[in-house]
Amino acid sequence: MPAAIEAHDLHKRYPPAVRALNGVSLTVEAGTIFGVLGPNGAGKSTLTRVLCTLTRPDSGRATVAGVDVLRDPVQVRRRIGVVGQKHGSDPNATGRENLVLQGEFYGITGRELRARVAAALERFELADAAGRQVRTYSGGMARRLDIAMGLLNRPAVLFLDEPTTGLDPEARALMWTYIARLAAEEQMTIWITTHYMDEADNLSGRLAIVDSGRIVAQGTPEELKREVSGDALHVELAQRDGGEARGTVERIPGVSEVEIDGRVLRARAADGGAVLPTVLAALEERDIKVASVKVSRPSLDDVYLRFAGREFDRADPVLPAGAS
Amino acid sequence: MIALRQTWQVFLRGLRTLLRQPAFLVVTIIQPIVWLLLFGALFRSVSRIPGFHGTYIDFFTPGVVVMLALFGAGWSGMAFVEDIANGVMERMLTSPVWRGSLNVGWIAYEAVVIMVQTVLIVVLALILGADFKGGIIGVLLMFLIGALLACSVASFSNAVGVLGRRRETVIGVVSFFQLPLTFLSTGMMQRNLLPRWMQTVSDYNPVNWAVEGARAAAMQRTDWGIVGTRIAMLVGLALVASLVASRAFARYQRSL
Structure with missing residues (x-):
């Protein structure tokens, strides 16, 4: 099967000094969910806009659903659905009117349009609210309408740009269910950008981590986590330690990256569970009291830290709001 | 064909938005009535100035029609500001919709609104x-002239809307032009009573072209020379304005 999305060496600058894309290349296989993870301003929205034909790159090429985004943007538009960061619906129109207008924009008319609109309202549980103006919808309902609008033309590739930002946890969970079901039932390619680690981890088959306009890592969430060497050990000591604890643990075979921060000792091990008894025994031998222990599988936070070289939460936006 | 259909849908969207906002709808209906009555009463004594011919209501009615086109269609660009802010614009731009329909549909809507207001003016003027x-x-020619001016004004306003992307910009730019263009025309004051320099300026003022054309068409035994040239000039202006609007729109797209 040909790739659903292919990008080659995309560059985009926003004058005067913002380099939003700094040589991005990637391939997304058809029928998969592809997650793009990065903090605000990393360039993931710019990348999405280039692929959706909203923005022209300064250089580089890209094809979406087999069509070149620069040479034939109109054909690309016919083959994609887009759900932007902001609501794309007209708040003064009803849910049904929004869907009808959307269909007309794709040249879908008459009975076919009415049938698709009715099915979309049903599927996204908006049938009861179809005659109400969107300004009266809850955040979750409006988001569902956005997705229904994005799907109305039965796209080959669906772009979701931060689809759950600003939603409460319940609406977010519901949205995840919809997205996962879409991928399973329609064999559609779904591109989803997010700055939530758990969202990327949960939904995407493959994942790209974007930082400062570059892709710093790519793979399945499992592969990426595997590249971060092993499990994280988290040992809380009963009292501050003068460095003895660190030295003790460092000498244990199979343990690496030992750090101490106040009373907390962190380390990595290929198999955290297996090495833990040895660690505890070694500390006990030196009479170092342990308050609590935790072993955790590497998370995408660890992956991000490793590849982007900084902690996810502390990553500063490099773009002004709006240009991201 | 499909472009026409999409334009029609954008037009319907504008109309629907108007009908959904009762306050705005009421203003749209009351405004022409208030203007004709209020300004008519205020400037009644103008007709007693030596050199003024005819009654003030005859003189002023085309002026009100033209002012409504200028003041109503002037706010057209606000819809674009709203659409950009709401994300509606980007959603439309990722669809294969014919780009022109977004401008033409709104312009058609503004033209229809001014025609409805003109009906009210004509009825009220007949009563008076x-x-x-x-x-x-x-x-009918007066209707056409009002609609033509509304098209130009709406196009310029849409251009300001997509370039400025802020309500304040649209309000600032549009209100900067509205009153001076009104007073530099013969809408409220007969030409021979204007200072000489204003007479000269008014020759280049599209609002005055519309006023003179509408007056020559509706209030006098139709003077085809004046009506024809004024309509031709307004058509030319509308073409220029739509070119400006589509250039502005292309520039907006490039800035994304």
């Missing part, structure tokens, strides 16, 4: 004793 010497044809 206006004498439409141009007959039905003349009055």
Whole structure:
């Protein structure tokens, strides 16, 4: 099967000094969910806009659903659905009117349009609210309408740009269910950008981590986590330690990256569970009291830290709001 | 064909938005009535100035029609500001919709609104004793002239909307032009009573082209020379304005 999305060496600058894309290349296989993870301003929205034909790159090429985004943007538009960061619906129109207008924009008319609109309202549980103006919808309902609008033309590739930002946890969970079901039932390619680690981890088959306009890592969430060497050990000591604890643990075979921060000792091990008894025994031998222990599988936070070289939460936006 | 259909849908969207906002709808209906009555009463004594011919209501009715086109269609660009802010614009731009329909649909909507307002003006003017010497044809030509000016004004306003992307910008730019263009025309004051420099300026003022054309069509025994040239000039202006609007739109797209 040909790739659903292919990008080659995309560059985009926003004058005067913002380099939003700094040589991005990637391939997304058809029928998969592809997650793009990065903090605000990393360039993931710019990348999405280039692929959706909203923005022209300064250089580089890209094809979406087999069509070149620069040479034939109109054909690309016919083959994609887009759900932007902001609501794309007209708040003064009803849910049904929004869907009808959307269909007309794709040249879908008459009975076919009415049938698709009715099915979309049903599927996204908006049938009861179809005659109400969107300004009266809850955040979750409006988001569902956005997705229904994005799907109305039965796209080959669906772009979701931060689809759950600003939603409460319940609406977010519901949205995840919809997205996962879409991928399973329609064999559609779904591109989803997010700055939530758990969202990327949960939904995407493959994942790209974007930082400062570059892709710093790519793979399945499992592969990426595997590249971060092993499990994280988290040992809380009963009292501050003068460095003895660190030295003790460092000498244990199979343990690496030992750090101490106040009373907390962190380390990595290929198999955290297996090495833990040895660690505890070694500390006990030196009479170092342990308050609590935790072993955790590497998370995408660890992956991000490793590849982007900084902690996810502390990553500063490099773009002004709006240009991201 | 499909472009026409999409334009029609954008037009319907505008109309629907108007009908959904009761306050705005009421203003749209009351405004022409208030203007004709209020300004008519205020400037009644103008007709007693030596050198003024005819009644003030006959003189002023075309002026109100043109002012409504200028002041109503001037806010057209606000819809673009709203659409950009709401994300509606980007959603439309990722669809294969014909780009022109977004501008033309709104312009058509503004033109229809001014025509409805003109109906109210004409009825009210008849009640107040206006004498439409141009007959039905003349009055219809006045409708056309009002709609043509509304098209140009709406196009310029849309251009300001997509380039400025802020309500304040649209309000600032549009209100900067509205009153001066009104007073530099013969809408409220007969030409021979204007200072000489204003007479000269008014020759280049599209609002005045519309006023003179509408007056010559509806209120006098139709003077085809004046009506024809004024309509031609307004058509030319509308073409220029739509070119400006589509250039502005292309520039907006490039800035994304």
